[in-house]
Amino acid sequence: MTTAPLLEDTYDGAHPVRTLTGLFRGQRRNVGVATAAFVVKHSPVWVIPLLTANVIDVVVDHRPLRELWVTAVLMALFIVQNLPLHQLYVRSLSRAVRTVETNLRMALARRLQELSIGYHRRTSAGMLQTKIVRDVENVVESCRQAFDTGMAAATTLVGAVVITAFRVPEFLPVYALAVPAAAALVVSMRRRMSARNAAYRTEVEHMSARVSEMTHLIPITRAHALERDELSRMDATLVGVRQAGFRLDVTNGWFGALSWILMQLLSVGCLIGAAWVAWSGRFGMTAGDVTMLSSYFVALTGAVTALMSMAPIVTKGLESVRSMGEVLTSPDLERNAGKAEVGAVEGQLDFEAVSFAYADAPDESAVDGLDLHVRAGETIALVGPSGSGKSTVLNLVIGFLTPTAGRIVLDGRDLVELDLRTYRRFLAVVPQESLLFEGTVRDNVTYGSRDHSDAAVLAALRDANALEFVEEMGGLDALIGERGARLSGGQRQRLAIARALIRDPRVLVLDEATSALDTASERLVQEALARLMRGRTTFVVAHRLSTIRGADRIAVLRHGRLVELGTHADLLAADGAYAELTRLSAGPGVPVGG
Structure with a gap:
């Protein structure tokens, strides 16, 4: 039986994406099942607007009620299938991700046992612990979120575009121009929040350091009756966290409101534009098509925005891959493979x-x-x-x-x-x-x-x-x-x-x-x-x-x-x-x- 190569032997520091992809090489079956399950269980997002369009057309055109009942059954089936397929998706993806998580930690632990004592004396134990705990968590969570968000966005994009291409292909240029523009506006607004987030994170890190310092100093503080002085220092730090948090919350509030207004205005514009085309009788667009296109516009805008917002998540994961690579690729190893084994020692x-x-x-x-x-x-x-x-x-x-x-x-x-x-x-x-x-x-x-x-x-x-x-x-x-x-x-x-x-x-x-x-x-x-x-x-x-x-x-x-x-x-x-x-x-x- 062929033994799979160890991660520490296949790690490629120059191409962290390749390394990240290689982590899941042994989980192709689980990833494939999870992908197929996700595509089907997520299908209501892009199928329901189409079925809703049929319902509206049945009402407007006074078509047979049998079509309404058939559509209702189809809607129910698409909705109910989400439960078993979501469970299959979660189980398959979790099995793949948790296996990769374990393999990463095993690879790091194995390499730590192989690295020389000189390496361990030069390197902080806390830093190595961070690589095994936090960096692996970052990689796993980045993969999980990227898979969830990426699959949702990709299936929504493909489904909506394909259905639109069959029903109203003339509307595709509107998607091609308006959807990326709307997503770019939302992302640009989000970037303005980074300064507030950074300031808040700095205050929280400062607070964490102060708490650690305070707990270590408690014997000295109590011995010299300096409790009030220490509490004053701590209060100042906590007030700084409160103020930075307040500013961040206000900025988030502005962002949330402006994003909502922007998206609603664009959706209204799409709805009115589609309605005008249908009213003028162009392209054979029906009332149902108007509703479908409006729903797809919102879904597509959200999908593109989600894909663009994945950049920091993926970057965080790749940085953690590079961080782990500092251990996995260190040449400072104690090499014993192939050397003569010692069966007995006299002690000379x-x-x-x-x-x-x-x-x-x-x-x-x-x-x-x-x-x-x-x-x-x-x-x-x-x-x-x-x-x-x-x-x-x-x-x-x-x-x-x-x-x-x-x-x-x-x-x-x-x-x-x-x-x-x-x-x-x-x-x-x-x-x-x-x-x-x-x-x-x-x-x-x-x-x-x-x-x-x-x-x-x-x-x-x-x-x-x-x-x-x-x-x-x-x-x-x-x-x-x-x-x-x-x-x-x-x-x-x-x-x-x-x-x-x-x-x-x-x-x-x-x-x-x-x-x-x-x-x-x-x-x-x-x-x-x-x-x-x-x-x-x-x-x-x-x-x-x-x-x-x-x-x-x-x-x-x-x-x-x-x-x-x-x-x-x-x-x-x-x-x-x-x-x-x-x-x-x-x-x-x-x-x-x-």
């Missing part, structure tokens, strides 16, 4: 003349010529002042970054040749700020490892010094709140350690895992970390000397270069860079890791 890592420079500072090496042999099961502590390259080394170990020079060898194989997803199955990270999600204790501990039994989860919690507080909360099914809101910092860290323990990793990365904890919590976390590190290749970055002094070796970095390497005792005896850092750490508030 060799840095061979490794250098790395970030894209925004290519002339400044964050890591410069690092040579380091790490034995399987060895604990390496990385220390140095801020900007020395510690975090960059950790990201290189995880595979978030790729060396710009040199190579990292895992158990004899170059890391760039391996499928990093399979390598990371044998790796665990405990960061400074543990990343938990709303759910149960079990869900958080077994995240990514859901085939573990409750006994294994309890064992991991016990080794992480977390079992006691988990039982007090209610056990494995206890909810921890959004981002672990019900837990203290130390408790969150111990759950993160339990998550790492249950994965049974061969390579472990500890990034400031105890820096934000009080003394009591640090002791419990240190005990849990000691169990976690046993027998595993471990890279540790820590501020506190107590965390790193037990490492097998300590690597001292400065300006991205390895300046010292050895045990705690050996480095102190050498009285070099490490000894200087330890002396600095003895001063008030100065950490060893910087």
